[in-house]
Amino acid sequence: MAAILICTGASAALAQSYSASGQIGYLQEWEIKGNLARTATGTGADYSGPVTLRHVGLCSVNGVEEKSGVMQLKVSPSRLEGTLAMDDDSCRIVASAASSYSGLLSCRNGQGVPISFSIGEAAKDGGRPPAK
DSSP states (O other): OHHHHHHHHHHHHHHHEEEEEEEESTTTTTEEEEEEEEOOOOSSSEEEEEEEEESSSTOTTTSSSEEEEEEEEEEEESEEEEEEEETTTTEEEEEEEESSSEEEEEETTTEEEEEEEEEEGEEEEEOOOOOO
């Protein structure tokens, strides 16, 4: 039992904070920003945390629209998969891994919407990208 507690504690202690930022939409009309906790796994890393989507397109008739959500990602050396959960929708993310991530977001109201974003270490360390 002690070994299980030690392993569980070590995993939590290894979680680090990372910033995420990018664009969503055919015309990159949504900006996404958030703070994600990173946990190393045997095949890559998991990221999760709160994000904010802000409509930055020209068609903002009623002012700036913002949505809050939670992003959960599983990253391997060549691929990223995850979810973006918001009050009014839950979306699936599939992207290729490189220095940044580019792929598609599929939600109830839109399938195959382009998404591109990067994940970098929190500003404390100069924004270095995480090791993959």
